Amino acid sequence: xxxxxKCDIQGRFMKNLLFYILLFTLFQSxxxxxxxxxxxxxxxxxxxxxxxxxxxxxxxxxxEVSESLSLQLTTTDSLFLEDGTETYTLDGTxxxxxxxxxxxxxxxxxxxxxxxxxAPTVNIDYxxxxxxxxxxxxxxxxxxxxxxxxxxxxxxxxxxxxYDDDDDGDNVPTAAELDTQDxxxxxxxxxxxxxxDGDEIPNYLDPDDDGDDIPTIxxxxxxxxxxQDDLNGTGENQGVPDYLNNQVAEEFIVKEFxxxxxxxxxxxxxxxxxxxxxxGEETIIRENLSLGEIEDVLTGEATxxxxxxxxxxxxxx
Ligand SMILES: [Ca+2]
Ligand SMILES: [Ca+2]
Ligand SMILES: [Ca+2]
Ligand SMILES: [Ca+2]
Numbered sequence: 001x002x003x004x005x006k007c008d009i010q011g012r013f014m015k016n017l018l019f020y021i022l023l024f025t026l027f028q029s030x031x032x033x034x035x036x037x038x039x040x041x042x043x044x045x046x047x048x049x050x051x052x053x054x055x056x057x058x059x060x061x062x063x064e065v066s067e068s069l070s071l072q073l074t075t076t077d078s079l080f081l082e083d084g085t086e087t088y089t090l091d092g093t094x095x096x097x098x099x100x101x102x103x104x105x106x107x108x109x110x111x112x113x114x115x116x117x118x119a120p121t122v123n124i125d126y127x128x129x130x131x132x133x134x135x136x137x138x139x140x141x142x143x144x145x146x147x148x149x150x151x152x153x154x155x156x157x158x159x160x161x162x163y164d165d166d167d168d169g170d171n172v173p174t175a176a177e178l179d180t181q182d183x184x185x186x187x188x189x190x191x192x193x194x195x196x197d198g199d200e201i202p203n204y205l206d207p208d209d210d211g212d213d214i215p216t217i218x219x220x221x222x223x224x225x226x227x228q229d230d231l232n233g234t235g236e237n238q239g240v241p242d243y244l245n246n247q248v249a250e251e252f253i254v255k256e257f258x259x260x261x262x263x264x265x266x267x268x269x270x271x272x273x274x275x276x277x278x279x280g281e282e283t284i285i286r287e288n289l290s291l292g293e294i295e296d297v298l299t300g301e302a303t304x305x306x307x308x309x310x311x312x313x314x315x316x317x
Contacts, residue, residue: 040099040284042069047270047292050112055094058270058291059111066102066120070111071095071133071270071291080266080298085136090275092129099126099277099284126277126284136269141302143262145174146189147204154205157306163262168207169309170216171225171258172243177204196244207311212246215311218253219243225258259305266298 045060056079059070074094077086088095100106101124110116141163150161155169167174178189186192193202197211209216219242221230227243232250242248270291277284 040067040069041065042292045069045292047294048108048111049294049297050108057111058294059108060291061106061108063105066105068098068100068102068106068110069291070098070100071272072098073133079135080137080268081139081264083137083139085134088133088135090129090131090133092127095133097128097131097133097272097275097277099128100124124279126279126282128272128275128277131275132273134271134273136271137266138268139264139266141262141264143174143260145204146178147174148190155207155311156309157257159260159262159304159306165260165262166258168203168205168216169257169306169311170207170209170227170243171220171254172203172209172216172227174204176228177202177209197246210244210246212249214249214251216243217311218251219248220252220254221250223252223254225254225256255308255310257306257308259303261301261303264298264300264302265296267293267295268297269293 041064042060042062045062047058047060050057050059054074054076056073056075057070058073059068061068072095073088075088079086090096100122102110102120103123104120106120110120143163143165145165145167147161147167150164150167153160153164154167155164157164157169161167165173165175168177178193179191180189180194182189183194184192193204194209195202195206196209197206199206199211203209207215207217216227219230220227221232221242228241230242231239232242232248233240233245237245237247242250270293272289272291273287275284275286275289277286
């Protein structure tokens with residue numbers, strides 16, 4: 001009997017040991033340094049955003065177990081307009097992370113409505129009041145002028161050629177200075193771009209397109225910031241804009257660039273660090289937690305008017 005009891009005790013001891021080893025292994029494998037709850041699974045969930053200018057809510061939903069992870073930021077910063085990294089300290093009020101479990105599946109309405117819907121209800125709410133949220137923004141700008149691999153800032157107006165739709169600053173858009181009539185017959189405006197005066201500087205980079213020593217921007221008789229509609233040629237030059245006609249060389253000093261335009265779209269990657277999520281006595285601690293990326297978090301059109309830079313006469317700005 002005793003022997004059997006001993007065997008039984010030994011058996012139970014071994015079983016328990018095995019259980020603890022399994023449990024330890026489970027936590028080890030889930031732990032990977034910082035995970036301590038098994039349902040904290042947002043790897044596959046898309047990061048989404050609701051925001052009204054000052055208050056942003058980034059959120060991920062895992063409806064396999066009706067849980068969400070969200071980051072609320074309150075800031076007057078204009079987000080997503082510039083390349084770079086911004087950090088925000090979590091304070092538990094304006095800037096806060098929540099991990100929630102719901103009574104049933106949750107949708108974006110819960111995060112996007114000023115007054116959250118009454119259902120589903122929140123069963124568990126972990127609040128993260130300390131740590132750092134880091135937003136890494138990448139901005140893409142395109143002038144849609146048809147050119148690729150543009151470099152530099154030809155006209156010195158502060159807008160790089162790659163998103164300057166008037167690269168030479170002559171108030172004639174680049175797109176109107178390429179091979180727009182397909183004169184070389186290859187259907188590609190980028191090959192053999194116009195070079196009216198034959199100085200080997202294509203018109204879109206040439207501030208004096210017809211080589212009459214009057215900068216194109218000044219061949220603007222009606223001074224409406226558009227040299228394309230000033231047609232004072234006669235004879236065979238009738239209908240040719242003055243800026244492309246070296247028989248007309250009159251100067252009208254305008255000191256203004258036309259409005260520029262480029263498309264802008266931004267991606268953001270969000271990372272949380274040193275997060276402590278608290279629910280009563282329970283805490284979830286994560287040193288590093290990637291929230292993920294939102295592509296095209298901002299898309300739009302920018303319409304700046306760059307400060308005037310006089311052609312070849314920078315002292316007269
Ligand atoms: Ca420029
Ligand atoms: Ca350009
Ligand atoms: Ca030009
Ligand atoms: Ca001219």
